[in-house]
Amino acid sequence: MKISFLLNNREIELDVPSDRRVVDLLREDLALTGTKEGCGAGECGACTILVNGKSRLSCLMLAAQLEGCSVTTIEGLSPGDALHPVQEAFIEHGAVQCGFCTPGMVIAAVDLLRRTPDPDRPAIRRGLSGNLCRCTGYQKIIDAVEDTSRRRGKGKAS
Amino acid sequence: MKNAKNGILEIGKATPRADARGKVTGAEKYAADYYGDQLLWAGVKRAGIPHARIKGMELEGARNHPGVLAVLTCRDVRGSNRQGVIRQDQPVLVDDKVRHCGDAVALVVAEDRPALAKALDLIAVEYEPLPGVFDMETALKPGAVLVHEDNAEGNVLLKGELKTGRGEAALTECDVEVTAFFEVPRQEHAYLETEGGVALLREDGTLEIVVSTQTPFRDRAEVAKALGLDLEKIRILAPYCGGAFGGKDGITVQTLLGLAALHCPGRPIKMQWRREESFLAGVKRHHGRLHYRLGAKADGTLHALDAEIYYDTGPYDHLGGAVLALGLEHAGGPYRIPHTRLRGWSVYTNNPLGGAFRGFGVPQVAAAMEQMMDMAAARLGVSPLEMRLKNAVRRGDKNPVGVTLTSSTGVHECLALLAGQELWQERETWKAAARSFRLRGVGLACVMHGMGYGPLVPDCGNAKIEITEQGVFRIFSGVVDMGQGNAATYLQIAGSILNQDGDHLELVQPDTGKALPSGSASASRTTYTFGNALIGAALALKERIVRRAAALVENSGGGEDFTMAPGALVHRPTGQLIPLPQVARILDEAERISVFTFQAPVAAERPTADQNLQLHGIPHRIFSYGAHLACVEIDELTGKVEVKHYCAVSDCGSIINPQIVEQQIQGGIAQGLGYALSEDFIVENGRMATPDLSAYIIPTAMDIPDLGTFAVELPEETGPFGLKGAGEISMDGPLPALANAVADACGVRLFRYPLTAERVLQALAEKRGEGTGP
Numbered sequence: 001m002k003i004s005f006l007l008n009n010r011e012i013e014l015d016v017p018s019d020r021r022v023v024d025l026l027r028e029d030l031a032l033t034g035t036k037e038g039c040g041a042g043e044c045g046a047c048t049i050l051v052n053g054k055s056r057l058s059c060l061m062l063a064a065q066l067e068g069c070s071v072t073t074i075e076g077l078s079p080g081d082a083l084h085p086v087q088e089a090f091i092e093h094g095a096v097q098c099g100f101c102t103p104g105m106v107i108a109a110v111d112l113l114r115r116t117p118d119p120d121r122p123a124i125r126r127g128l129s130g131n132l133c134r135c136t137g138y139q140k141i142i143d144a145v146e147d148t149s150r151r152r153g154k155g156k157a158s
Numbered sequence: 159m160k161n162a163k164n165g166i167l168e169i170g171k172a173t174p175r176a177d178a179r180g181k182v183t184g185a186e187k188y189a190a191d192y193y194g195d196q197l198l199w200a201g202v203k204r205a206g207i208p209h210a211r212i213k214g215m216e217l218e219g220a221r222n223h224p225g226v227l228a229v230l231t232c233r234d235v236r237g238s239n240r241q242g243v244i245r246q247d248q249p250v251l252v253d254d255k256v257r258h259c260g261d262a263v264a265l266v267v268a269e270d271r272p273a274l275a276k277a278l279d280l281i282a283v284e285y286e287p288l289p290g291v292f293d294m295e296t297a298l299k300p301g302a303v304l305v306h307e308d309n310a311e312g313n314v315l316l317k318g319e320l321k322t323g324r325g326e327a328a329l330t331e332c333d334v335e336v337t338a339f340f341e342v343p344r345q346e347h348a349y350l351e352t353e354g355g356v357a358l359l360r361e362d363g364t365l366e367i368v369v370s371t372q373t374p375f376r377d378r379a380e381v382a383k384a385l386g387l388d389l390e391k392i393r394i395l396a397p398y399c400g401g402a403f404g405g406k407d408g409i410t411v412q413t414l415l416g417l418a419a420l421h422c423p424g425r426p427i428k429m430q431w432r433r434e435e436s437f438l439a440g441v442k443r444h445h446g447r448l449h450y451r452l453g454a455k456a457d458g459t460l461h462a463l464d465a466e467i468y469y470d471t472g473p474y475d476h477l478g479g480a481v482l483a484l485g486l487e488h489a490g491g492p493y494r495i496p497h498t499r500l501r502g503w504s505v506y507t508n509n510p511l512g513g514a515f516r517g518f519g520v521p522q523v524a525a526a527m528e529q530m531m532d533m534a535a536a537r538l539g540v541s542p543l544e545m546r547l548k549n550a551v552r553r554g555d556k557n558p559v560g561v562t563l564t565s566s567t568g569v570h571e572c573l574a575l576l577a578g579q580e581l582w583q584e585r586e587t588w589k590a591a592a593r594s595f596r597l598r599g600v601g602l603a604c605v606m607h608g609m610g611y612g613p614l615v616p617d618c619g620n621a622k623i624e625i626t627e628q629g630v631f632r633i634f635s636g637v638v639d640m641g642q643g644n645a646a647t648y649l650q651i652a653g654s655i656l657n658q659d660g661d662h663l664e665l666v667q668p669d670t671g672k673a674l675p676s677g678s679a680s681a682s683r684t685t686y687t688f689g690n691a692l693i694g695a696a697l698a699l700k701e702r703i704v705r706r707a708a709a710l711v712e713n714s715g716g717g718e719d720f721t722m723a724p725g726a727l728v729h730r731p732t733g734q735l736i737p738l739p740q741v742a743r744i745l746d747e748a749e750r751i752s753v754f755t756f757q758a759p760v761a762a763e764r765p766t767a768d769q770n771l772q773l774h775g776i777p778h779r780i781f782s783y784g785a786h787l788a789c790v791e792i793d794e795l796t797g798k799v800e801v802k803h804y805c806a807v808s809d810c811g812s813i814i815n816p817q818i819v820e821q822q823i824q825g826g827i828a829q830g831l832g833y834a835l836s837e838d839f840i841v842e843n844g845r846m847a848t849p850d851l852s853a854y855i856i857p858t859a860m861d862i863p864d865l866g867t868f869a870v871e872l873p874e875e876t877g878p879f880g881l882k883g884a885g886e887i888s889m890d891g892p893l894p895a896l897a898n899a900v901a902d903a904c905g906v907r908l909f910r911y912p913l914t915a916e917r918v919l920q921a922l923a924e925k926r927g928e929g930t931g932p
Contacts, residue, residue, distance in 0.1 A: 027191075028193065031193075032184075033184070033187065033190075033191035034183065034184015034185065035184070036188075036190070036350065036351070036400070037190070038350040038351070038352070038433070039433040039850065039851050040432060040433060041433065041850060041851070041852070043433075043850065043851035043852055044350060044851060046350050073184070074183065074184035075183070075184050075185075083179075083182070083183070087182045087183065090178065090182045091174045091175075091178040091179055091182055092174055094172075094174065094175065094178075094817040094818070094820065094821055096175065096177070096178040096181050096182055097641040097642070097643065097821050097825060098349070098350070098351070098398065098399060098400050098401040098402075098640060098641025099177065099178070099180075099181025099182070099186060099398065099400070099641065100188060100349070100350040100351045100400025100401060100641075101350050102181050102182055103182075103184045106182060121864070124859070125859040125860045126859075126860060128858075128859045129858040129859050129860045130858075131859075132348075132350065132851070132856060132858065133350070133859075134347075134348055134349055134350055134401050134403070134825075134829070134856065135401060135641045135821070135825045136821060136824060136825055136828070137824035137825050137827055137828030137857075137862050137865060138828070138857075138858075138859040138862050139824050139862070139864055139865055140820075140821065140824070141859070142859065142864075
């Protein structure tokens with residue numbers, strides 16, 4: 001079927017089987033391999049993308065569900081070479097090890113910060129609990145998200 | 159923003175990792191991200207039965223299915239059809255019989271994944287089921303079903319005995335003796351990137367495999383032998399792994415992909431295991447059964463230890479023998495014990511395959527030994543800390559296998575730093591503040607971990623660094639970065655020596671066609687061994703560049719007058735700047751490359767004459783140390799254990815990048831907490847009962863508390879900038895620290911793990927005299 005949607009702020013029209021998984025569509029048809037697959041069953045969160053601004057698991061979505069939506073993948077999180085503040089914080093705080101969970105984790109953190117203005121550490125832990133990381137023990141990820149939130153608060157105050 | 163690119167890379171400075179940017183933007187390509195034009199897909203028919211002979215296979219349906227290019231069996235393999243690191247006993251595709259559910263019986267190549275899935279379904283295998291052997295006790299009985307009929311030792315892959323002093327006989331000389339039996343579970347690696355890769359047989363006959371692996375050079379040799387190919391015709395490329403932890407230490411998809419490529423030349427072929435396939439066919443941390451007897455004198459001095467260790471290695475060697483050997487060597491922990499008898503068996507069964515997993519046989523024995531220490535302390539009426547301080551090894555002491563510790567030995571320093579922590583000092587107050595129906599406890603563990611390959615297998619790094627015509631230093635990494643940050647550390651080492659920033663340094667991921675063999679990414683060796691080699695290569699290149707630059711400047715006064723700067727050389731007396739490209743261009747192509755070999759030193763003593771045990775790694779010379787502290791709270795009504803606070807002090811030598819060391823320590827603790835609390839790869843009659851991440855529970859962000867991590871930076875004289883291994887040590891501590899904390903909270907000790915709510919609740923009920931339940 002033909003579907004059209006907004007992908008990383010770009011209009012896109014595709015002819016794909018309606019039951020093609022979104023994660024395959026992104027990775028294989030559109031070469032956006034920043035979105036990872038870790039389980040294919042909605043358990044790990046590595047394939048998290050933003051659909052209409054909300055975090056969604058692309059391994060559990062089918063192509064037809066994208067019709068008319070705005071989709072953001074890790075590649076489109078910030079324009080050009082610029083980094084999103086969450087990405088900058090992940091680098092600075094050492095929240096990246098093997099990095100395979102990172103794109104999904106960053107997207108989940110962006111969504112968390114959108115929903116929750118000033119999350120404390122337990123709230124960050126809850127907000128990211130759908131994304132598994134096997135390398136970090138999560139601490140530096142929490143540090144990065146907390147710092148992003150703090151800096152954003154300061155930015156608003158000034 | 160602080161970025162590695164903005165300054166000279168310096169030793170000892172917390173520096174954001176050079177690989178972080180590519181990973182955080184999704185630009186970094188893992189093996190899973192390689193596809194290729196005209197891509198084909200390969201997949202495996204798994205046995206699904208633990209022990210059976212194959213009577214026949216119906217393949218025509220699959221072969222005739224549209225879109226299927228090849229359906230292959232063992233008959234299509236022209237080499238040995240065997241893989242394995244020490245003993246090659248694992249078939250690429252089953253020939254004689256199936257030995258576990260995850261065995262590969264057939265390989266299919268198809269145009270797309272739907273055709274592949276259908277073809278795999280269409281393969282029908284007729285089995286003659288054989289009685290299986292699913293527990294170690296049965297496997298070791300005379301007349302037991304044999305996993306390998308041709309193995310002279312029956313179902314024993316490796317057995318070993320180490321003895322010091324009067325061995326177990328000295329237990330009779332002790333004032334107190336404690337005895338216990340411990341059972342530790344299988345653990346699944348659960349890296350986020352499952353096993354996978356892409357292979358291509360090129361027109362010139364070169365077989366190229368891009369794969370998520372820890373061991374590209376060893377893979378090349380294994381693929382060559384198993385498939386009957388010329389080693390020189392195989393090229394393995396190893397991008398960053400999306401996690402590995404030992405589970406990619408050896409062959410996963412390589413031989414299968416190679417075989418597929420041989421039958422479908424000219425087109426790239428991809429294989430990516432599904433999560434369930436990764437669980438089914440991938441290796442696990444060994445399930446262990448450990449019998450311990452520990453004796454001490456009345457003054458608290460340890461006197462004798464008798465330990466019997468059994469590891470279930472499943473049906474193939476993989477690295478099961480070496481895992482047992484490291485367990486044996488560490489069975490007595492970081493203590494002076496003059497009389498020991500340490501015996502171990504690595505046992506073949508029809509269970510899932512045991513193999514390398516961060517810790518490599520040590521977490522199991524540390525779980526036992528560290529609880530024995532607490533039990534002995536309780537009998538003697540001394541605190542767990544005093545007991546450890548009294549017996550912990552110092553440099554120059556002999557360890558429990560009788561080898562003198564000649565390298566830096568910081569376990570006392572770790573314990574001292576830990577003892578000063580508020581968590582330890584104020585523990586009684588903290589415990590007493592527990593609310594109703596809550597029990598609080600505090601536990602310690604002390605660990606050591608050997609680094610490298612041991613005395614016989616040469617532990618070598620061969621570094622190669624090039625100055626390009628553009629004046630950029632290019633490092634050809636010989637050791638895979640599976641997430642631990644060694645690649646970024648290599649840049650930091652070279653940057654520090656050559657005084658360069660990130661813009662003038664680049665790293666080429668391990669590629670057997672470009673880099674030099676430097677061993678596996680394992681054994682806590684990656685930065686130690688390759689880092690030492692890289693120092694040598696970088697220093698030699700620097701000297702060459704400076705000498706040549708001197709010839710470019712009149713009356714230069716020789717090389718001593720030059721300083722390197724990012725992208726240039728500075729002639730200090732005149733201030734003249736010579737751009738590096740200018741120097742690079744006057745160097746011959748061969749001169750622009752510098753190589754250096756480092757071979758790790760080995761222990762002078764041999765605690766055993768058994769050559770086989772030596773081959774499997776006994777003894778080590780350099781050890782890292784750690785002291786861990788866990789504070790737990792238990793819900794008396796549910797039995798749930800919550801880790802409230804956790805703190806670890808590590809001796810990993812001097813530190814090159816504090817951020818990366820913290821990552822390693824925190825990550826290892828998290829995996830250790832999972833091992834202690836929730837992770838149990840359950841197998842029933844050879845079949846896995848925890849087939850995916852919904853049944854096998856690894857920690858989420860809600861399960862790990864903030865971790866206090868500290869380092870005592872004792873320099874290791876032989877290490878690069880004083881460093882020694884940091885990759886595994888923190889994995890060894892959490893289970894015993896938690897078990898000791900739970901025992902402290904409950905007043906009763908649990909001997910089977912993980913410490914699930916169910917087990918804790920039952921232990922509490924038994925303690926109250928309410929029986930053992932249903």
